Amino acid sequence: MSTYPMGSPISPLHPLLNNTEECSTCKYWDSIVPNPLDEKGICRRYPPVYVPGESEAMQPITLSYDYCGEYWSKEHYETASRT
Secondary structure (H helix, E strand, O other), X not given: OOOOHHHOOOOOOOHHHXXXXXXXXXXXXXXXXXXXXXXXXXXXXXXXXXXXXXXXXXXXXXXXXXXXXXXXXHHHHHHHHHO
16 A cells, blocks of 8 residues: 555545635536535536547536636635725
8 A cells, every 4th residue: 555645545635635725615616416425517617628539628527626727716715805
């Protein structure tokens, strides 16, 4: 069994570690498959992109606990838009 940083036997990306900067709390993410263990959603950070073999343009589908470098907190966005 491999270990990850800090001696944890699970990946630092595992949903049980509760990363706060994850898709589920990002202003660009909308849930499409509500499921507490495997929630999926659409990232709307950028416009849809044509995918060969598909009949229409698509946006990335991610898990609620995924993350990226484009994160923007829903809470921060709502606070900033009120001022």
